[in-house]
Amino acid sequence: MLPLHRNETHLCLSPATRAQLVAASHDCWRYPGREIGRLQQALACLHGKSADQLLLGAGSTSILLAALGDRLSLGDAVLFYGLPVYAPVADFVAPSRAFPVAPSADGRPDLARLQQCVARHAGPAVVYLSNPDGLTGEVFARDALLRWVASAGTQVFFIVDEAYIEFMPDHAQHSLIGRQSALPPNLMVLRTFSKARGMAGLRIGYGVSGDRPLLSRLGAPLAAGLNLPGLLAALDALEDDSWLDQARFLLDVAREALLTGLVELRIRYRSGPTNFVLHAVPGDTVSFQARMRSQGFLLAFPLPGWCRVSVGSYEAVQSYLTALRRLCA
Structure with missing residues (x-):
């Protein structure tokens, strides 16, 4: 399952922070x-x-x-x-x-x-x-x-x-x-x-x-x-804002790809400066949720008739759009 319902961010742990987590494992006894x-x-x-x-x-x-x-x-x-x-x-x-x-x-x-x-x-x-x-x-x-x-x-x-x-x-x-x-x-x-x-x-x-x-x-x-x-x-x-800037850039690229795909599918959307996009549900919400889940996507539905999709990696966005195109075909 690809979790696109909790707005988790896959892009923002820098290599230095990952290394810090490994080093911290040696001190986890205290x-x-x-x-x-x-x-x-x-x-x-x-x-x-x-x-x-x-x-x-x-x-x-x-x-x-x-x-x-x-x-x-x-x-x-x-x-x-x-x-x-x-x-x-x-x-x-x-x-x-x-x-x-x-x-x-x-x-x-x-x-x-x-x-x-x-x-x-x-x-x-x-x-x-x-x-x-x-x-x-x-x-x-x-x-x-x-x-x-x-x-x-x-x-x-x-x-x-x-x-x-x-x-x-x-x-x-x-x-x-x-x-x-x-x-x-x-x-x-x-x-x-x-x-x-x-x-x-x-x-x-x-x-x-x-x-x-x-x-x-x-x-x-x-x-x-x-x-x-x-x-x-x-x-x-906190010491690595350059990595956060890079992560924002990658997020912007992935978000733009999702919005472009939604435009091509003629699906209305709402997008702000966050790591998620709202788009209108094509058809019945219960059916849409079930069909997307069967294809491996967990989604959120905060408003009637609207789906919230977490924007993660570019590859995850493309996978989601592929599933959406199959559903809308």
């Missing part, structure tokens, strides 16, 4: 210690922040769920999010504490409606956003999000998941982390090494926030889930 502090400090330098504004976790999802649990423990706090949404977010909270906001007519997250719903809520609230959106690829304007965070007040806590932002060559200009010395206390930005850095199996993510008490509460429990090879690989990857 617990990680100083490496946690080293990675935290390296990330703080990268983003122009103090180390006490960052925390590490076993993937950004572990930090997301820990932060949600902490903030939603505040009495009658309600979680707001736009649909479609990352499944662990919707599954985490009881329906009575969640306020999912319907998407726009074309299936994209409706940011304006989300803002209106949060503004009408009188009590404490948590807002979850993914930017770029992990299901549709939608990119929200950085300045508009920062204005919302600034105007919402301390009763509203924002968790913005930037798992896919490093696929954008100019990602620093779009990130809410920015270069200011401190983030607002009502904002947490999540990042991961799982996507653009290609380390999903190593489980390294981090959060940046101006809410230092929150980070202090979550830090030790989350650090307990970290692993030495992942920490060392992440430290090595």
Whole structure:
């Protein structure tokens, strides 16, 4: 089976990082210690922040769920999010504490409606956003999000998941982390090494926030889930942006090949600066999913009538297009 449903990246482990993983295997008998502090400090330098504004976790999802649990423990706090949404977010909270906001007519997250719903809520609230959106690829304007965070007040806590932002060559200009010395206390930005850095199996993510008490509460429990090879690989990857640039180029080539094939097949698509493409399902979704699975492809279907295809290698894209042509013939 070719897994094209989880947006894993096959291109982004450099030879140097692979060598670091081999070397790290000799030290796997010991617990990680100083490496946690080293990675935290390296990330703080990268983003122009103090180390006490960052925390590490076993993937950004572990930090997301820990932060949600902490903030939603505040009495009658309600979680707001736009649909479609990352499944662990919707599954985490009881329906009575969640306020999912319907998407726009074309299936994209409706940011304006989300803002209106949060503004009408009188009590404490948590807002979850993914930017770029992990299901549709939608990119929200950085300045508009920062204005919302600034105007919402301390009763509203924002968790913005930037798992896919490093696929954008100019990602620093779009990130809410920015270069200011401190983030607002009502904002947490999540990042991961799982996507653009290609380390999903190593489980390294981090959060940046101006809410230092929150980070202090979550830090030790989350650090307990970290692993030495992942920490060392992440430290090595941060020193090799040239490899990330090359991986982005290869991803762009593969994505363009997929889009060209979809145009030739007259299949509508949506594409953003991520490692996946949405395309309209030719025919019935259940039948399409079954037939593509029988040909060895696992796919995701985040919107009615739309299929999400992870863009991996050029060869994987060509294999997918070959199967799609047979189905559409």
